[in-house]
Amino acid sequence: MIAVNGPAVVADDVSIEYRGVRGAAPIRAVDGVSLTVRQGEILALLGESGSGKSTFAAAIAGQLGATGEGEGAHRRHIAGGELTVLGQKVRGLRPASRKAQRLSGRIGYLPQDAADRLSPDLTVGEAIAEPIYARDRRFDRKEAGLIVARLVDAVHLPLGVMRLNTWELSSGQRQRVALARALVLEPQLLVADEPARGVDVLVRQSVLEALANLQVGRQFSAVVVSSDLREARALADRVAVMAESRLVGLGTFDEVLDNPLDPYVRTLAATAARPVKRRPAAPTAPRRSSAPRRPVGAGTGPRTERQENA
Missing domain, CATH: 3.40.50.300 (P-loop containing nucleotide triphosphate hydrolases)
Structure with a gap:
């Protein structure tokens, strides 16, 4: 960095x-x-x-x-x-x-419609990891999985959602996935x-609290x-x-x-x-x-x- x-x-x-x-x-x-x-x-x-x-x-x-x-x-x-x-x-x-x-x-960017921009064809894990592979297609998949899992936990979501498609989540869950995606490259x-x-x-508190705690860490x-x-x-x-x-x-x-x-x-x-x-x-x-x-x-x-x- x-x-x-x-x-x-x-x-x-x-x-x-x-x-x-x-x-x-x-x-x-x-x-x-x-x-x-x-x-x-x-x-x-x-x-x-x-x-x-x-x-x-x-x-x-x-x-x-x-x-x-x-x-x-x-x-x-x-x-x-x-x-x-x-x-x-x-x-x-x-x-x-x-x-x-x-x-x-x-720079990590979270636009107003970030949750709506998530591809419905991707799982949560794939959506969060996508910027990693856009930067380096050969990035180790096991390491990427660990990075994604830590972020999913940090935004107050159960690890089981990583296997779900993004369209299966509520708006609040999708917004937290979008936040994790914006931070996956550690901007x-x-x-x-x-x-x-x-x-x-x-x-709303969960989304804002996740952002605040991640910023502190x-x-x-x-x-x-x-x-x-x-x-x-x-x-x-x-x-x-x-x-x-x-x-x-x-x-x-x-x-x-x-x-x-x-x-x-x-x-x-x-x-x-x-x-x-x-x-x-x-x-x-x-x-x-x-x-x-x-x-x-x-x-x-x-x-x-x-x-x-x-």
Whole structure:
């Protein structure tokens, strides 16, 4: 693994535009965002639908590309500023280049529809292991099986699901399989877009808790997109709040919510639910620890039968 000196992500006045059919004016989805993600920390990207948070996260993951099909397709690109991910400047980086390929192998990406993207023709074990063989077709199958089994256990699924096809699982189980798949290559950075989206409320905690515990154990950096203030606050070290394509708040949750300046941040602060246990801020230098993180949200007891099977 390539060591990174300095922050995992540095965005300096980054702007991202959508370009549609020829002659149409470009649409600015992200406008002048500047922030830093330190090594070993989780940064939450919080905002309403259409705020630009998912587009910005896709840029960090190297997954801008095109959206939509046919005449409705839009090409997304970094139109201004500079974005550096794991020490590599990504603006203008061609996806097929060696630099881009090496960088993509160090980043795990969990899109909003990750669970739906799992191939129904594959077993759970095959789906999680697929990125391993995409990188090295001759990888030892026994070793791959052990890697997959450890991840299945880490995301709170019984090992027996490895033999099932992905379509046989519930939405909550598929989401945890997608998380395991995103982490199977042991990335240095995870970008997760609404990791508990579409998951039943009874098992949302299991998905987020699995992510949090894996991050503690592996010490990767993470950017987690969320539209839920309470979940973001319980999971992340710091928060970046976006509204109408701009960054309107950045810092610890206390710093952002206790002194809101932007109208949207004031709304968040005013509508925040009862206080939750805050995750302590990450140290400047990442620190290895074997102690498990406090479970995300309420309910620290054993999972119920319905949760286990959800």
